[in-house]
Amino acid sequence: MTQIFRPAPISSGLLFGACDGTRCDGHDNLLIRMISSLYLHSRSDARPLRIGVMVNGDHHLENVFRQVLLDILASDFARLELLIVNCEKPSPARPTPAGKAARRLRILRDPDRRRIALYTAFQKYNLRREYLEPKPRERVNCEDILGPIQRLEVTPARKHFVHRLPDDAIATIRSHDLDVILRFGFNIRMCCK
Numbered sequence: 001m002t003q004i005f006r007p008a009p010i011s012s013g014l015l016f017g018a019c020d021g022t023r024c025d026g027h028d029n030l031l032i033r034m035i036s037s038l039y040l041h042s043r044s045d046a047r048p049l050r051i052g053v054m055v056n057g058d059h060h061l062e063n064v065f066r067q068v069l070l071d072i073l074a075s076d077f078a079r080l081e082l083l084i085v086n087c088e089k090p091s092p093a094r095p096t097p098a099g100k101a102a103r104r105l106r107i108l109r110d111p112d113r114r115r116i117a118l119y120t121a122f123q124k125y126n127l128r129r130e131y132l133e134p135k136p137r138e139r140v141n142c143e144d145i146l147g148p149i150q151r152l153e154v155t156p157a158r159k160h161f162v163h164r165l166p167d168d169a170i171a172t173i174r175s176h177d178l179d180v181i182l183r184f185g186f187n188i189r190m191c192c193k
Helices: 035-039 063-074 100-109 111-128 167-175
Strands: 014-017 049-056 060-062 078-086 139-141 150-154 157-159 162-164 180-183 189-191
Touching: 060 063, 063 078, 063 139, 078 167, 100 111, 150 167
Parallel strands: 049 078, 049 180, 078 150, 162 189
Antiparallel strands: 060 139, 157 162
16 A cells, blocks of 8 residues: 655654555655754854845745744754845846747757756656655745845946845845855846955
8 A cells, every 4th residue: 555655744854754654655654853943052162153145036945945934943052143135126028939840949059058958858757756744845935034134235246157246235234243154046147345
């Protein structure tokens, strides 16, 4: 008999578990412990880590990033100190030629895009399948976590795939004496002058 794995309550200490230990998807007794709960406490007397978070315009993040922020809040050795918000206006969409044939032809002509086309197709197929509940890539509202954090709104200077932060924003970030900055937004590469 095949069992479907469902999320177990967080209080149970298990992330997923089979109800009766029977075979499930070819794996025997697949029990995955919540690893993050093992690393929420520190015996160190050092000051807590001061953490900044970089996000795009709104408070919606992927579910996996929300869990990272919840683990930080639950820990006794780290604090969320600064929210750095990308206030850049989204670039207007480029006009595209009509039809799927023109799009596919454009992909086949570009060697870089052609190289990753098969992997991209697999990812699209894979995203349609539901493995986990809640879905880790689903965008969720994180206002309850990010709302109370001090906010710094930044409009970066863009040059292709690089965002450059203005000097005043860099000075403000440095004044917060952050130990770590988590980048859940902005662009591919980040440069500071």
